[in-house]
């Protein structure tokens with residue numbers, strides 16, 4: 570039996586190419602891994618009539634760890650987002666997005682080293698929405714007007730924002746535990762509690778309560794989300810680990826990815842008590858499908874997170890160093906990491922992975 574069984578979901582669009590690159594680089598570290606390749610996304614719809622087949626979920630439940638390529642979400646009707654379904658089905662409540670600058674990546678900033686911890690299951694993303702004009706929406710509006718003594722326009726659509734004490738506490742605890750394990754100094758809770766006194770107020774209250782337990786070990790502060798955006802643009806070096814409810818977390822994750830030079834180098838992980846799914850922040854870039862053009866760095870850095878999660882610190886560091894060194898040299902990198910995106914010397918996905926493997930060996 571292998572030391573590790575890992576579910577590999579190549580996904581669609583550029584997913585299969587970058588997943589293959591990640592698998593080859595991780596295998597080059599000499600770990601004893603059995604990869605269970607599972608389908609999700611476009612290919613799965615054609616074969617199983619669902620973008621997230623039961624057997625894929627069962628494989629993650631069994632192995633507890635998955636590496637996943639991006640999956641296209643069809644706009645409008647049809648199937649729901651596989652990514653949202655996965656997070657819900659496995660209760661992957663923490664979305665972890667470390668954002669650090671690597672030398673050689675074009676960015677307006679240097680020395681960024683931020684970690685975004687986003688709550689993944691609640692807030693306005695809970696999917697409780699009421700469409701304009703429907704009977705239920707009218708009933709809800711009438712009830713809300715009665716209960717709140719405030720008027721709501723009849724042609725409104727309504728989205729509900731649930732934030733629970735349990736949900737807030739477990740995500741803040743996750744952020745502090747991450748900070749402790751990774752020698753970070755400070756956790757900043759981000760909210761809009763001055764306006765949303767009950768939902769964001771509860772998040773802040775939960776954060777303060779959890780922070781007390783870590784007093785003397787990890788610093789704690791809070792910021793209002795709009796101010797946080799300005800501060801991150803003006804002095805990102807003042808921040809360390811940020812913990813946020815779902816919607817602010819989604820937005821600030823992209824802001825932080827922008828600070829480090831874009832989605833091409835932004836890794837991610839969705840972690841719960843029972844399982845963890847590691848995936849790049851970027852999407853399936855369908856226009857580059859099958860062209861051996863996409864940058865594999867984000868899924869490779871997600872693999873680094875996965876190795877750390879498995880307790881393989883040394884190998885994680887080795888892989889991260891190899892990726893960083895190839896990017897810094899700037900020779901065997903994909904088009905988007907070249908100074909000039911039309912540089913004919915840019916290499917393909919496969920060749921960039923080969924260069925990383927040569928550094929590992």
Ligand code: NAD
Nearest residue numbers: 638639640641642643652850851852853854863864865905
């Ligand atoms: P995208 O991230 O796929 O692309 C945004 C831009 O970045 C494009 O110009 C693309 O070419 C470029 N890009 C992205 N990844 C790259 C890489 N590895 N190398 C080089 N260039 C890269 O975002 P989008 O176009 O908004 O979304 C495309 C599809 O992906 C949508 O269906 C969306 O729902 C889905 N998506 C999936 C996930 C996921 O599976 N976790 C995340 C985000 C978006």
